[in-house]
Amino acid sequence: MRVLGIETSCDETGVAVYDGADGLLAHQLHSQVDSHAIYGGVVPEIASRDHIRKLAPLVEAALAEADCDGSAIDGVAYTAGPGLVGALLVGASLGRSLAWAWGVPALGVHHMEGHLLAPRLEPDPPDFPFLALLVSGGHSMLVAVEGLGRYRTLGQSIDDAAGEAFDKTAKLLGLPYPGGPALAELAAGGRPGRFDFPRPLTRKPGLDFSFSGLKTAVAYALRDAPDEPGLAADIARDFEQAMVDTLALKCRRALRQTGLKRLVVAGGVGANRRLRAALAELAEGEGVSLHFPRPAFCTDNGAMIAYAGYCRLAAGESVGPEISVRARWRLDELKPPGDALGCSAAG
Template identity: 60%
Template structure:
């Protein structure tokens, strides 16, 4: 089965074709980073308009790259939610229009399920069950995963997501948008032990997370410390270390609570170098396995939507033309396959 995947939940237009026997056949990705940089964040209306401009050429380019045409596509998967409603509507409208024109089924896919299953695109995919840590600009959550569609949310951020905290802290340090990767790069020049920032909500039981207070603590530190490059690097290092340590503490608690020995990490923050290094050290010390998607599949992309959609279509799932896009959508509401 060849499934065309369409991702338009925020500021990336991702298109891919996945075959259930051959794997990923082709993909295209366009990022709107430059478009939103002047505004310091994503402008929803501009994001929607740019998806409209880019989506058709990217679908055409993906078909050409895969040496396929419309008659070779067996189904279309698109991001139904969660995300920016205008951006979601662009992808869903395109998917349903093509499905109608090509007389094939379409299916709305949960964006976070796409991220959760992204490591399955790797040559050495994880086996079920596992604990998933989903960390991105919009979401931070720990999920007990028994199989596709068998999800129990163990904990999530009660305010800012980890990626959102990275971007907001980067802005406090005067870095450009998107700030998360730039903060991580700045932290490489920082020295540990200069600042000790709090590890939020680790002094109490539970698996929920909070990063807004950490961001405020950093803001207060920036106001009272010298504004020079080394000080900024030291602050960036301490902030990044606090986030990583918090996520590691929560993950170890989740493993203990579930009795599992496998962590799957996905989302944009999963590409963070310090995060991967600390989890690798901890996995060797405490005897658990850690899996990540390839760097190109950490951020939003069409491949993860094509893969997730393919698995559900093989199980017989489809969506009809009246299916509504959902800016909010519980991961636990998905059906098991």
């Protein structure tokens, strides 16, 4: 089965083609970073309009890259939520229309399910079950993934997500949008240990996250520390370390509580090099395997939607002619398909 996947949940327009026998055939991505940078964050109306301009050409480019046309597509998957409603409707409208025109089934995919399954596109894919750390601009979650559609949320952020805390802290430091990569670059030149920032909720039992206080600690440090060369880099370095320590500790706690032997990391923050190094050390110490998607698949992309859609479409799922999206959609509302026969791991 060959599936066209469309991702338009926020500020990336992604289109990909996934084949059950041959793996990922095409991957096209347009980022709107430059359009939103002058505003310091995503502007929903600008995002929606840019998706309208870019999506159809990207579909054409993906089909050309896959060396096929609509007649070779067996199903269409698109992100149906969670995300910005206007942006989601662009992808859902075109995806459902293409499926109707081509006479193939269509399916709305949960954005987070796409992220959870993205590491299964790699050459060494994780088998079920596994523990997933999902860290992005809008989500920080620890999820026990027992199979397709069988997700158990163990902990999540009660306020700012990890990526959101990165962006807000970067803004405090006067860094450009998007803040996460800019802060990590600045932190590389900082001196460790100058600031003792908190590791939130690590002294209490449980697996939830809270990063708003960490961001506030940075604001106080900027207010109280003498303004001298290297101050911003030192703050960035210790903020990043506090974030990494917190995420790693929660992963260790979750691995020990669940007994799972595979750790998957997904979402945009999963591209952070210091986090990757810390989790690699953790995995070695705990005797578990560690799996990341390639950096291009950490952020939003069409490949993860094409693969997640393939898994469910191949198992017989589809939607009717209606076009429906959801700004909010809890991961634990998902159910496994009747028969997940199509969800093989292939790169």
